[in-house]
Amino acid sequence: xxxxxxxxxxxxxxxxxxxxxxxxxxxxxxxxxxxxxxxxxxxxxxxxxxxxxxxxxxxxxxxxxxxxxxxxxxxxxxxxxxxxxxxxxxxxxxxxxxxxxxxxxxxxxxxxxxxxxxxxxxxxxxxxxxxxxxxxxxxxxxxxxxxxxxxxxxxxxxxxxxxxxxxxxxxxxxxxxxxxxxxxxxxxxxxxxxxxxxxxxxxxxxxxxxxxxxxxxxxxxxxxxxxxxxxxxxxxxxxxxxxxxxxxxxxxxxxxxxxxxxxxxxxxxxxxxxxxxxxxxxxxxxxxxxxxxxxxxxxxxxxxxxxxxxxxxxxxxxxxxxxxxxxxxxxxx
Numbered sequence: 001x002x003x004x005x006x007x008x009x010x011x012x013x014x015x016x017x018x019x020x021x022x023x024x025x026x027x028x029x030x031x032x033x034x035x036x037x038x039x040x041x042x043x044x045x046x047x048x049x050x051x052x053x054x055x056x057x058x059x060x061x062x063x064x065x066x067x068x069x070x071x072x073x074x075x076x077x078x079x080x081x082x083x084x085x086x087x088x089x090x091x092x093x094x095x096x097x098x099x100x101x102x103x104x105x106x107x108x109x110x111x112x113x114x115x116x117x118x119x120x121x122x123x124x125x126x127x128x129x130x131x132x133x134x135x136x137x138x139x140x141x142x143x144x145x146x147x148x149x150x151x152x153x154x155x156x157x158x159x160x161x162x163x164x165x166x167x168x169x170x171x172x173x174x175x176x177x178x179x180x181x182x183x184x185x186x187x188x189x190x191x192x193x194x195x196x197x198x199x200x201x202x203x204x205x206x207x208x209x210x211x212x213x214x215x216x217x218x219x220x221x222x223x224x225x226x227x228x229x230x231x232x233x234x235x236x237x238x239x240x241x242x243x244x245x246x247x248x249x250x251x252x253x254x255x256x257x258x259x260x261x262x263x264x265x266x267x268x269x270x271x272x273x274x275x276x277x278x279x280x281x282x283x284x285x286x287x288x289x290x291x292x293x294x295x296x297x298x299x300x301x302x303x304x305x306x307x308x309x310x311x312x313x314x315x316x317x318x319x320x321x322x323x324x325x326x327x328x329x330x331x332x333x
Contacts, residue, residue: 012041013091013153017109020096020146021051021069024251029143030096031058032160033150038063040155047090049081049105057251060165071101082108094149100124115152121145166255174256178219185210186261188221189235190228200231204238219261 016037020030027050037046047065050058055068067084070077085108093111095102098121106114106129116122116130120138134148147157178184189203210216218239220232 012044014043015045015047015090016092016094017090017111018046018048018094018096019102019106019109020094021049021071021102021105022054022097023051024054024057026142026146027051027054027058028162028164029146031061031162031164032143032157033094033146034061034064035161035163036147036150036155036157036159049109053251057255058164060167062165069105078105078108081105085109092153095126095130096146096149098123098126103129113152115149117145164255166259167252170250170252170256171259173253174260178217178257178260180260182217183214184217184219184261186219186221186257190231194227197231200234201238203235207235207239219257221257 018030018034020027030048034046034048037044045065046063047067049067049069052068052070052072055066059066067081069081073080088110090109090111092113092115093106093109095106095114095116098117103124103126113132114130115132115134116126118133118136119127120136132152134145135151137144137148140148143160150157185207187203187207189198189200191197207218207220210218220235
């Protein structure tokens with residue numbers, strides 16, 4: 001495919017297609033890009049091909065046509081997207097995922113301008129499905145990498161804004177479990193990489209300090225795996241009192257819980273964790289979502305590099321003065 005370095009015209013395109021199906025944390029990083037596009041080109045029609053679970057998180061964004069791709073449906077999932085796109089053409093495709101499945105899915109999108117990743121970040125034959133590349137940069141957080149897709153279109157992401165709509169039912173859910181009037185520390189203690197996990201007794205010490213020195217409510221979040229439950233049980237055995245609601249929920253309820261919490265504590269900086277309430281669903285980069293919903297954030301960096309910490313994280317800004325590092329605007333434990 002012949003490569004291009006810029007679009008044929010600097011005028012606002014009539015239509016754009018975004019291809020980013022997963023994972024949840026990465027998908028939410030596309031939201032600021034969407035807001036930037038809408039602010040710059042309010043008349044441009046934006047279509048987003050997105051995963052089934054991810055749609056449940058951002059599917060209420062206004063002014064966006066979502067086409068849901070169900071990867072579990074295999075051929076039927078591809079067929080459903082093809083039917084939605086039949087006879088349609090876009091002025092540009094933002095091909096924001098390098099996995100082979102997504103590369104094949106991109107063949108269903110007809111567009112003369114196909115923007116993809118630079119050579120260093122391309123894999124699974126990604127280069128064969130694009131004809132324009134984002135700037136090559138190393139050590140870049142995924143949020144900034146997503147924003148780079150605007151540059152071949154002549155735009156830059158000067159302001160980061162998520163504003164993910166949260167339905168009333170999810171807010172009511174958060175009100176029931178985290179009643180207002182008392183500050184809340186929300187802790188997600190585990191990582192998919194076990195060597196990065198902080199020790200349970202240290203989480204317990206933080207929880208006890210929050211509860212008995214500051215009179216905060218502490219809520220422990222985690223998934224249904226055996227390891228996560230054992231890890232949580234170890235925290236419970238050490239801490240004097242931690243709240244863990246024993247029920248399932250969905251991703252929009254997590255967003256509401258994050259908004260309701262005063263501080264969120266996630267591990268690690270660039271990894272995966274499961275969402276609260278023992279949900280049967282797993283979600284990626286809960287910490288990244290915590291950054292954009294509202295509470296101050298304490299990242300437990302462990303083995304992860306703080307160099308790739310999102311530039312827009314509001315870490316430590318609202319910590320109680322009695323906590324170490326409370327005066328810092330970027331506190332990593």
